[in-house]
Amino acid sequence: MKGNLKVLLTDKLDTEELELVFKSYDIIGDIAVIRIPKPLIQKSELIAEVIMQTHKRVKTVLHQTSPVYNQFRLRKLEWVAGERKTETVYKEYGCIFKVNLEKSYFSPRLSYERMRIAKQVQNNEVVVNMFAGVGCYSILIAKHSRANKIFSIDINPDAVDYMLENTLINKVHDRVVVIKGDAKKVVKNKLKNTADRVLMPLPERAFEYLNYALLTLKPAGGWIHYYDFVHANKTEDPRETVKGKVSKKLQKMEVEFETSFHRVVRRIGPNWFQIVLDLRFVAR
Numbered sequence: 001m002k003g004n005l006k007v008l009l010t011d012k013l014d015t016e017e018l019e020l021v022f023k024s025y026d027i028i029g030d031i032a033v034i035r036i037p038k039p040l041i042q043k044s045e046l047i048a049e050v051i052m053q054t055h056k057r058v059k060t061v062l063h064q065t066s067p068v069y070n071q072f073r074l075r076k077l078e079w080v081a082g083e084r085k086t087e088t089v090y091k092e093y094g095c096i097f098k099v100n101l102e103k104s105y106f107s108p109r110l111s112y113e114r115m116r117i118a119k120q121v122q123n124n125e126v127v128v129n130m131f132a133g134v135g136c137y138s139i140l141i142a143k144h145s146r147a148n149k150i151f152s153i154d155i156n157p158d159a160v161d162y163m164l165e166n167t168l169i170n171k172v173h174d175r176v177v178v179i180k181g182d183a184k185k186v187v188k189n190k191l192k193n194t195a196d197r198v199l200m201p202l203p204e205r206a207f208e209y210l211n212y213a214l215l216t217l218k219p220a221g222g223w224i225h226y227y228d229f230v231h232a233n234k235t236e237d238p239r240e241t242v243k244g245k246v247s248k249k250l251q252k253m254e255v256e257f258e259t260s261f262h263r264v265v266r267r268i269g270p271n272w273f274q275i276v277l278d279l280r281f282v283a284r
Helices: 015-020 038-054 108-120 136-144 157-169 183-191 206-216 238-252
Strands: 026-028 031-034 060-064 077-082 087-092 095-100 126-129 149-154 176-180 197-200 222-231 257-269 272-281
Touching: 015 038, 026 108, 031 038, 038 060, 038 077, 087 108, 095 136, 095 157, 108 136, 108 257, 126 136, 136 149, 136 157, 136 176, 149 157, 149 183, 157 176, 183 206, 197 206, 206 222, 206 238, 222 238, 238 257, 238 272
Parallel strands: 031 060, 126 149, 126 197, 149 176, 197 222
Antiparallel strands: 026 031, 060 077, 087 095, 222 272, 257 272
């Protein structure tokens, strides 16, 4: 019930207003991020107050006023109530992450997926995370596996600064190698034939970068965890749509692979989904 904003506001708004409310919201550390429809902007403080009363640890409520945009995956946030800040500390599976929600992308909704990947990493693997952000996937892997090295790339300088700090906070800086730059250039110049496993947790760009992920894998083969966004109607399976799209590209590249697993990571809007494919490649 705490997670359903419509329920929390039942006694505060009329029926027509409740119909407009987005029922879900994110709590990241001590910051709550909400979306407020334009007709309810005047109710922003009321909504924030209800959230802060329900979740005593929340010290700040921010309103997300834009979708995620540009190559850094930023979003515009407006202060609504509480402390005026965008930086917080978030905990997940024994790891601590400092993050600035205005300067770098972060989603608590990927918590399960991050651990799902971490559990697959085998002893002494070399992992390349092509879109590492503040380091969540990489640090979880370092803490919950015996990976040899995790090369963590991101083009956003603010995200890289926080990632560096997070590796120190979590005491994994000896195995997580933080690299600032475009993954294409980093792979071409430094990481060819390096990885047993490649992560591509940037759905907007993963398809474009797929051939570079392949370039990163060792000649003996390995794994690529590929993420994508897809639109699918009620008669379509979004997983199969992405699988078909990726398979077509890989077949043209004449590489041997299999899709060992796929799942809907989350629904991101009406008929829009985030999908992950676990792809296994054999020796080339």
